Amino acid sequence: xxxxxxxxxxxxxxxxxxxxxxxxxxxxxxxxxxxxxxxxxxxxxxxxxxxxxxxxxxxxxxxxxxxxxxxxxxxxxxxxxxxxxxxxxxxxxxxxxxxxxxxxxxxxxxxxxxxxxxxxxxxxxxxxxxxxxxxxxxxxxxxxxxxxxxxxxxxxxxxxxxxxxxxxxxxxxxxxxxxxxxxxxxxxxxxxxxxxxxxxxxxxxxxxxxxxxxxxxxxxxxxxxxxxxxxxxxxxxxxxxxxxxxxxxxxxxxxxxxxxxxxxxxxxxxxxxxxxxxxxxxxxxxxxxxxxxxxxxxxxxxxxxxxxxxxxxxx
Amino acid sequence: xxxxxxxxxxxxxxxxxxxxxxxxxxxxxxxxxxxxxxxxxxxxxxxxxxxxxxxxxxxxxxxxxxxxxxxxxxxxxxxxxxxxxxxxxxxxxxxxxxxxxxxxxxxxxxxxxxxxxxxxxxxxxxxxxxxxxxxxxxxxxxxxxxxxxxxxxxxxxxxxxxxxxxxxxxxxxxxxxxxxxxxxxxxxxxxxxxxxxxxxxxxxxxxxxxxxxxxxxxxxxxxxxxxxxxxxxxxxxxxxxxxxxxxxxxxxxxxxxxxxxxxxxxxxxxxxxxxxxxxxxxxxxxxxxxxxxxxxxxxxxxxxxxxxxxxxxxxxxxxxxxxxxxxxxxxxxxxxxxxxxxxxxxxxxxxxxxxxxxxxxxxxxxxxxxxxxxxxxxxxxxx
Numbered sequence: 001x002x003x004x005x006x007x008x009x010x011x012x013x014x015x016x017x018x019x020x021x022x023x024x025x026x027x028x029x030x031x032x033x034x035x036x037x038x039x040x041x042x043x044x045x046x047x048x049x050x051x052x053x054x055x056x057x058x059x060x061x062x063x064x065x066x067x068x069x070x071x072x073x074x075x076x077x078x079x080x081x082x083x084x085x086x087x088x089x090x091x092x093x094x095x096x097x098x099x100x101x102x103x104x105x106x107x108x109x110x111x112x113x114x115x116x117x118x119x120x121x122x123x124x125x126x127x128x129x130x131x132x133x134x135x136x137x138x139x140x141x142x143x144x145x146x147x148x149x150x151x152x153x154x155x156x157x158x159x160x161x162x163x164x165x166x167x168x169x170x171x172x173x174x175x176x177x178x179x180x181x182x183x184x185x186x187x188x189x190x191x192x193x194x195x196x197x198x199x200x201x202x203x204x205x206x207x208x209x210x211x212x213x214x215x216x217x218x219x220x221x222x223x224x225x226x227x228x229x230x231x232x233x234x235x236x237x238x239x240x241x242x243x244x245x246x247x248x249x250x251x252x253x254x255x256x257x258x259x260x261x262x263x264x265x266x267x268x269x270x271x272x273x274x275x276x277x278x279x280x281x282x283x284x285x286x287x288x289x290x291x292x293x294x295x296x297x298x299x300x301x302x303x304x305x306x307x308x309x310x311x312x313x314x315x
Numbered sequence: 316x317x318x319x320x321x322x323x324x325x326x327x328x329x330x331x332x333x334x335x336x337x338x339x340x341x342x343x344x345x346x347x348x349x350x351x352x353x354x355x356x357x358x359x360x361x362x363x364x365x366x367x368x369x370x371x372x373x374x375x376x377x378x379x380x381x382x383x384x385x386x387x388x389x390x391x392x393x394x395x396x397x398x399x400x401x402x403x404x405x406x407x408x409x410x411x412x413x414x415x416x417x418x419x420x421x422x423x424x425x426x427x428x429x430x431x432x433x434x435x436x437x438x439x440x441x442x443x444x445x446x447x448x449x450x451x452x453x454x455x456x457x458x459x460x461x462x463x464x465x466x467x468x469x470x471x472x473x474x475x476x477x478x479x480x481x482x483x484x485x486x487x488x489x490x491x492x493x494x495x496x497x498x499x500x501x502x503x504x505x506x507x508x509x510x511x512x513x514x515x516x517x518x519x520x521x522x523x524x525x526x527x528x529x530x531x532x533x534x535x536x537x538x539x540x541x542x543x544x545x546x547x548x549x550x551x552x553x554x555x556x557x558x559x560x561x562x563x564x565x566x567x568x569x570x571x572x573x574x575x576x577x578x579x580x581x582x583x584x585x586x587x588x589x590x591x592x593x594x595x596x597x598x599x600x601x602x603x604x605x606x607x608x609x610x611x612x613x614x615x616x617x618x619x620x621x622x623x624x625x626x627x628x629x630x631x632x633x634x635x636x637x638x639x640x641x642x643x644x645x646x647x648x649x650x651x652x653x654x655x656x657x658x659x660x661x662x663x664x665x666x667x668x669x670x671x672x673x674x675x676x677x678x679x680x681x682x683x684x685x686x687x688x689x690x691x692x693x694x695x696x697x698x
Contacts (some may be wrong), residue, residue: 133354133651140646157640166492172425173434192424193417195357196435202493207354208417210347210651246406248417281460298499301640305492 012015033142050203065267077152087271087288088280093263095281104282105255107269108292110314111157113276116141116154120277124158127256127267129229131238136205136253137268154276158268159184159205159253160301167197168208176250182310183255188245197250202305211247213240233258255279282310329670349661353651355643360658362553364666365625367513368408368673369442369484370506372622375475376401376513383470389536396516396526396686398453400677404447404517407673414665415424432654434487441480448476455683465539479509488634494575496634505554509626512547516598516619519544523613525681534607540554544616548599552591564595567636577633585625594622632656 053104095103124130124137155264161184168176168184175190176197198206215221219239228237233255238244256266264270269279280289292298297314341349352359382390412420416537425439452469485506488497510575559578562570577586598615605611636654638644644654680686 025427066549079346133649135354135649135652136646138643138646138652140640140642142642155640166628168434168490169430169432172430172433172439173421173428174430179438190421190424191418194415194435195417196433196487198354198357199635200491200493200637204355204493204643207652208357209419210350210353211345212348212651241345243418245418248346250417270382 002276003097024234038071054228074196076178084275084278086263086287088269089265090276091280091284091287092260092265095284095287096260096263098281098283102283103181103312104291104295105161105182105260106225106280106282107158107255107311108289108298108314109311110152110274110276110278110292111155111272112297112314114139114154114156114272115274115276116152119271119273120156121269123271124194124253127259128228128231129225129238130251131209131225131226132214134207134209134251136207155301155313156268157203157205157301158255160203160307160311161253161255163308163310164306166200166202166307170196170200172196183235184252184258185254185257186250186252188249190237191245191249193248193250195250202302202307203309206250206252208244208247209238211238211241211243213238216240230258250256327686328671328675330673331667334664335668335671339414339628339668341661342665343533347417349659351656351659351662353653353656354651355638355654356633356656358415358635359656360662360666361411363624363631364669365408365412366484366631367409367624368404369668370481370510370513371402371517372403372405372408372514372628373445373477373481373484373681374510375404375511376445376473376514377511378486378515379452379642380473380477382471383466384474385470386467390540393518393522393526395453396521396681398449398456399680399684399686400517400521402446402449402453402679403673403676405449407669409446411443411666411669424697425595425641433485434490434631438487440482441476441483445476445480447474449469469561476617478507481507484510488630492636492640495569496637497630499558501558503552504556505551508547508551508554509623512544512551513620513623515540515544515547515591516616516623519612519616520620521616523609523616535611538607541602541612541615543601545602545606548595548602548619552595566632570673573637575635576636577629580633584628589622589625590629593618594626595619611635 010105029053071269106222118139120140121135121137125135130136137156137158140157142149142153145152161178161182163178163182165178165184167178168178171191172194173190173192175192176184176186178184193208195208197202198208213221215225226237226239228235230236231246237244238247256264257270259266266279269277278289278292282290282293292314293312295314299313299315300309300311301308301313375397378390379394379401381387382394391392412418425433425436426443429436429440431437452473455465455469482503485503488494488506489499489502492498493511518535522537548637559574562568562574565571577583598618601611601615601618636656637655644652
């Protein structure tokens with residue numbers, strides 16, 4: 001099953017690349033026409049400004065339209081050169097060649113690019129075969145401003161994999177710890193299900209598996225619900241009316257460690273429609289995430305708590 | 316006690332046990348499917364029940380340790396029965412929390428693979444040690460092997476262990492930075508004071524209603540015990556006032572919102588009626604006016620001991636009902652990922668089972684165990 005998934009993943013980007021090459025060909029043929037349209041549009045905008053005396057805001061919007069047309073020139077170097085997923089995957093493969101202690105996984109989420117589609121949430125649920133009551137990456141949606149000047153900010157919220165995680169020292173049986181590469185993990189076979197870590201997490205990043213199935217109360221629990229998941233590179237089977245792990249355990253995002261091991265990016269990264277989620281090795285100074293974390297837009301959730309999250313946001 | 320009263324009590328007890336057995340069987344057969352706590356309110360009624368029962372156990376045994384440590388002979392007759400009740404309360408609290416675990420069969424793991432940075436690991440160890448200690452002293456007391464010096468030593472060790480265990484229970488909540496409602500330095504102090512209050516109230520209840528033969532002719536002892544409970548009520552009210560008034564003074568900050576929710580939210584009656592009126596004002600009036608009256612002291616003790624359950628409820632649950640992020644409750648739709656909670660019937664049934672079993676063990680044990688044997692020996696401190 002893992003192999004199947006692996007082959008799908010390696011196939012995916014190649015198909016994407018082939019399609020992109022075809023697009024590039026057609027783009028080259030159409031360059032002249034695009035430049036012509038661009039000139040006409042800018043000319044029309046200038047005439048409109050002069051004729052109707054647009055106010056400052058409208059001027060700004062026209063200017064931003066201009067900036068968008070010239071967007072790629074202003075974007076960070078890493079985003080221009082080819083597909084960002086390809087780049088992150090390449091960096092992932094390089095990082096995986098290093099010893100665990102030499103890597104430092106971080107995630108960067110660009111909130112200006114996030115469109116709130118929740119594809120990351122769905123792909124995470126599917127990848128980890130999450131039951132009811134368990135969620136690793138909810139997407140917060142917050143309305144800002146007051147009518148008529150309103151906007152919406154989306155905040156995908158995986159486990160923060162804090163450098164100073166409050167959830168780790170509270171575990172009474174050492175069932176959860178921080179790996180050398182920064183990922184906070186849970187040993188399902190040790191966890192006693194006290195849910196103290198859920199209470200300790202200021203990000204509500206942990207949930208608990210109470211043994212629910214979506215099909216409970218219906219004539220049949222569908223097979224997709226009982227198929228195993230492969231978290232931590234082990235096969236975990238959930239059966240109705242059984243308290244075998246992971247039922248009864250605390251559960252959380254683990255940066256798809258099982259996928260990383262196979263050279264694949266976390267599911268939420270590959271499925272992000274807006275390309276808003278970045279993942280990589282912060283110890284690699286040439287990595288995309290390292291580049292992005294040099295931005296003045298970087299922020300963290302609840303930094304005042306001193307938890308030092310490994311998930312960063314570009315506001 | 317009248318025969319008809321006993322019969323009514325027996326019927327109520329049998330109904331409670333039958334309902335409890337149903338709840339326990341559901342928990343054992345279907346795991347946690349029928350509980351209402353979830354991912355965002357992970358601790359529910361069973362954590363409240365554990366905090367309450369363990370608090371009763373610690374507080375009542377602390378009474379015995381103080382009596383032993385300071386050689387308060389006139390209260391020696393209460394010691395054996397109190398230790399018996401304390402051991403039962405501790406055992407029942409332990410069982411309730413075992414049922415709360417996702418893997419209840421791994422309940423003993425903190426004992427043989429402890430992570431001592433965790434207050435919960437400390438609490439588990441102290442829980443087991445303290446329960447064994449109470450049982451040990453009780454057994455030695457029955458075997459009349461506790462002379463004056465030994466009692467004194469047992470008393471001091473007990474005081475140390477009891478306060479450590481009680482403080483640890485409060486610190487378990489207070490050390491969690493994720494919940495501003497709990498994250499207070501006053502938490503462990505309130506826990507110790509609360510355990511003292513509930514435990515001493517239980518002792519007063521037992522002394523007034525269940526131990527007429529021991530303190531029957533000594534109204535002064537009962538009166539003093541009533542006044543001690545009265546003092547503890549005042550202490551806890553002052554601490555609560557301190558906790559609430561500081562955050563309310565300027566009316567800003569997250570704690571203010573949380574405290575306002577407890578005081579004026581949808582469950583306002585728990586605080587004002589349960590905690591304050593039934594748990595403090597009425598008992599205080601009773602104990603102030605008629606401290607030497609068996610009925611007044613017994614009812615006062617009963618009200619405080621029972622109402623302290625509401626105080627525990629108001630400690631555990633409001634701390635979890637505020638989302639850690641605005642809009643978190645709408646980020647993912649799932650019945651277990653909400654910030655609203657009311658215990659399910661199975662949760663109530665399991666708690667009722669352990670409480671009813673504890674009461675049954677106590678009443679049955681009183682008949683079988685020599686709890687009031689050799690009054691003279693007890694009065695003279697075994698000398």
